[in-house]
Amino acid sequence: MKKPSVCVIVGAQWGDEGKGKITHYLADHAHLVARFGGGNNAGHTISFGGEKFKLHHVPSGIFFQDKLCILGNGMVIDPQVLTEELEGLRKRGIGGENIRISDRAHIIMPYHRYIDRKQEETRGKHMLGTTGRGIGPAYTDKVARSGIRASDLLDSELFMEKIIINLKEKEALLEGSGLTAEGIIAQYEPYIEAMKSSITDTSLILYEAIKKGKKILMEGAQGALLDLDFGTYPFITSSNAIAGNASVGAGIPPWSISQVVGISKAYTTRVGTGPFPTELNDDNGGHLLKVGAEYGTTTGRARRCGWLDAVILRFAVRINGITELALTKLDVLSGIDPLNIAVAYRHRGKRLENFPADMKVLAECEPEYIQMKGWTGDISGVREIAALPQAARDYMKKIEELLEVPVTIVSVGADRDQTIVAPFSLLSVSS
């Protein structure tokens, strides 16, 4: 067996950190790219060669014909969305035979989407602000052992039986939905046909590749604070977004993971509801929204924006085992002076250094900030760390000090080319 080389890429905040861009950037050096969690609640934007792509189900390695792209067992998959996404890509000359879907992945059904929206309506002012894609109800069915898996799509009799049981189980919730088993089968038939040949035991493919020492990228979806266990519950998604789930959600041995790259914006954003200690409702927040074009890839909603929060990031480093950080959207901070970074919270006179579990506590937390000097000018054309303004380098160095992990990649624009790979940790150089 060769030395295993799995690199897990995870969001270190509330999602939308730029995982798609960084996965695509790193995919050049990988043999295989796999998703291990989430579904089409994810929206990963990739820009290169003057073109822009938005991926929801498909791993960001799809642009390389020679890389196998895997949708792991930990995902929930909407057959219509996946088929249309792949068709859209093919029309633009991307992808072909390099997609594999885990036979153990769960399928998002029309009733999941219906229940997702109904549940949000029922929650009223306590709504979570889900993406409405049926994610929560699909994962609920997985845990309840009522779920339909990709392998079930290959047996039309079994598929029909499972739909009938599900509609019966959920009768009260689905009243007035007009959903019938026949209707669902008819709707899904063409998508199942399109997916069929790609459904297989993907964990086996990954294991064989690991044994040969092939470089594998595991592309996370969402982020640490949306994680089912460690996120800002209940304002989270319904799957584990942290690196540990790469093993469960793709069926790979934990020992095969050699690297965990955390992706963080140079500031903080979140979509949906829930407490957000460093949120800015002033001109600086307006700057981040406008210059950062902070609108959701999946739902188009304006993202809430705020200062960088090292309490969150330290937490993300710890629960993910992040070995290095990719810092994105540094270009967006140009023109804001001074810059704040939260280093702790104040709660009822007490100083908290660790991210709290209780959302009532988090909602009452006041961030304790350190101030950093800002910089001006367009840095989106910079291609080496040494050419960045001193204040930007100091900002990055401070992040490394606070998190105790090196910043190894810096992104200064949405395009693939607007990426700087740091040759070493800034901590090791004097400014």
Ligand code: GDP
């Ligand atoms: P993901 O869900 O983590 O893949 O992130 P999204 O694609 O949802 O959101 C990140 C957004 O920021 C996308 O529109 C990217 O094109 C864009 N982006 C990524 N990196 C940079 C960067 O360094 N600078 C700027 N200005 N935009 C970036």
Ligand code: IMO
């Ligand atoms: P990527 O992979 C940002 C958020 C939703 C909502 C909560 C629950 O692009 O980073 P869900 O539909 O999952 O039940 O919604 O989670 N959310 C995301 N926010 N980026 C994402 O994915 C997200 N996926 C889910 O906005 O607050």
Ligand code: MG
């Ligand atoms: Mg996104």
